[in-house]
Amino acid sequence: MNSRRDFLQKLAASALAMPFLSSYDAFGHADFRLPVSQGPVLRVALMGLGGYASRVAEAMQSCKRAKITGLISGTPGKLQEWGAKYQVPEKSRYNYENFDNIKDNPDIDAVYVITPNALHHDQVIRVAKAGKHAICEKPMALNAKEGQEMVDACANAGVKLLVGYRMHFEPKTLEVVRMRQAGELGKIMFFQGQCGFRIGDPNQWRLDKALAGGGSLMDIGIYAVNGARYMVGEEPVWVTAQETKTDTAKFKEGVDETIQFQLGFPSGAVASCLSTYNMNYLDRFFLNGEKGFAELQPSTGYGPIKGRTNKGELTQPHVTHQTLQMDEMAGIILDNNKPVVPVDGEEGLKDLKIMDAIYAACATGQRQELRG
Template sequence: MPVEPSSPADSVPSSADSTPADPPRGEARRRFLQRSGLGIAAALAASSAATVHAAGVAAADANAVKLSLIQDPNTEQKEQTPDPNLPPDDRVGYAIVGLGRLSLNQILPALSQCKYSKVAALVSGDRAKALKIARQYGVRESAVYDYQSFEQLANNSDVQVVYVVLPNSLHREYTVRAAKIGKHVLCEKPMATSVADCQAMIDACRQANRKLMIAYRSQYEPMDRMIAKMVKDNQLGPLREFIASNSQNVGDPTQWRLNKALAGGGALPDIGLYCLNAVRFITGREPDQVIATVSRPDNDPRFREVEAGVHFILSFPEGFTATCAASYASHESRFFRLQGAQGWAEMDPAFGYNGLRLRHGLLVDGKNAVTELQIDPQDQFAREIDHMSSCVKRDAMPHTPGEEGLQDQRIMEAIYESARTGRAVPIARPTSPTRGPEPDEETF
């Protein structure tokens, strides 16, 4: 019987290589204001004004209440009003597989905030717990399954997507089983515990003509996306280095994340993956080499099977590097900084569910200027789930398909090989894109 998670399971070529001529001082000030406050206000206005995706816009607009405009649209940011949601019967239904901490504390509450998605079924090895949760979220008793009756989901027309929230080594099994019964799959990260398992998941969904998306929530988070846009717009100049760390001091030596058979590793696949995926996503670049070390404190019962810490340096073409660290034995700390020849951007804290902070620095009128960019909080889980629902509705490829998880797994295996051999390990460049089209902000 699958072990349900008891704590959170998470977690295009850049044009930044051409340096423009230095602008006049007045022009530099204007660009700075556009990049920081004014440009961001415009981006936020566009995001908050987004409407539902094309498949549901008519139904949503028909039920929307229209109010008169009381602010000057030429000088004021558009009022942030709730978008009309799809009616319950038009939403994409999800079966949540595994009712551990991440599902209870993050995913199910996020589904309550989604515009285009709903919880339609639960799968758990503890029926008493599952029935209690079903009552909380309005799921009928007949839509509560155990792992042995999983295939009965095939007969539940309310379920279009299976969200796999199980220990890492079980991701392959339940993704393949879901595809075989005709369901799309949203799978938590890391995608699996081996390259072979990742490829099997991709193949199973492709053969069944079902969509597979990996839940890289940070790729749908507005601040992370804003930094990626800075890179795309060449606001930082040629990129030089990326520095990141993700650490937490774990307890309970019996938890599944410290069991190698279930987790596949320690700090690297759970929290180190955030550093790895962030540099790939934000810069749009792929590493070609890695050198790494892992650590395991002596006589610590938590780390009998998996590493406590990992340090790795990724080398990229044209001299760009990423220095990353992750630890299961250090006090909570999560941050990254991307440095370019003309500026830098950082998040501290980064990677978390909430409380994120973004700062941006560059030279203005001969002075080092630092701006903190503030964005209204948004639920990352709701954003990624609604993106999957939009892809199902529109028959579109998800932004983070299985190929994205597969590439991260390839790199993690190279990191472990480098740590084992003490040598730099080459990393093959993907032969095709690992991400789908950029998410349409109108679906959020």
């Protein structure tokens, strides 16, 4: 009897503990599968039903704490197709002209803005005015001025603004952050970030300055900008940068093909990064400290991420990035959880300020000092 009673007591205690379990601890160690019972579900409207939204939508089918309850698109056929596929009723389908009406829809908590960069600013502000939380793909805006206006609009409306930094939840990435925070790598000396691929269709929006705001830096170079910050664990104080362009027909004025940039940090650590639309096989982070190193390659692709350190191979499990991201963002929005690496609008704004400085350094040939 005693053993049975002890078993039942332990079982009850485990059940009570379940809602308080996190998908991973502060250093990315535990089981990365969310418990089934972990609080309310975040009801999300997807805005911009393109290729990346398709990836997000598919990944969300495995989420425990987030589900698709709304759709926003300028293409009626997509609204109908996606509505049927993801069981979103017509009353929760909107176009770009009338989506402000989400303010009257109790089935939507947040809107994930997955549209071309130039549209983020106005769309996020409209989402905030409708009283809904905003999740915005990166880069958050075209420049720091726009980003600040978005942060202010969401603060004034009393809603959260998160940015789609999926790598901030990736297990191997978090293990490197943990090692650095724990001092296992010693004093950090150097970071290298390489992000590049050969871009295809010359008529796509990513090569249109009016929609993209730039070129490779805005699309993939932002991974190196952001990665340098969370890998080194400091905010840079200066930037130098150089632009190279070999195809002026494809990469028109204001659309960068290749940018090399360097960052300096208060501790004396430096970063050397490359962003390009003209070279394949560039997806690597390398962090060097006095006691050790960490390398991720691939470092920011959809996975699985692979990595090693001076202690050996990283073996944390792969979970679809967008599934993990959306479940964790549900916890941030609904439970005020604090991620190891921030994903809020202030984080997005810091990257925009650095990218503004990178473009200024390319234009002037001069080192740019960064201030908070």
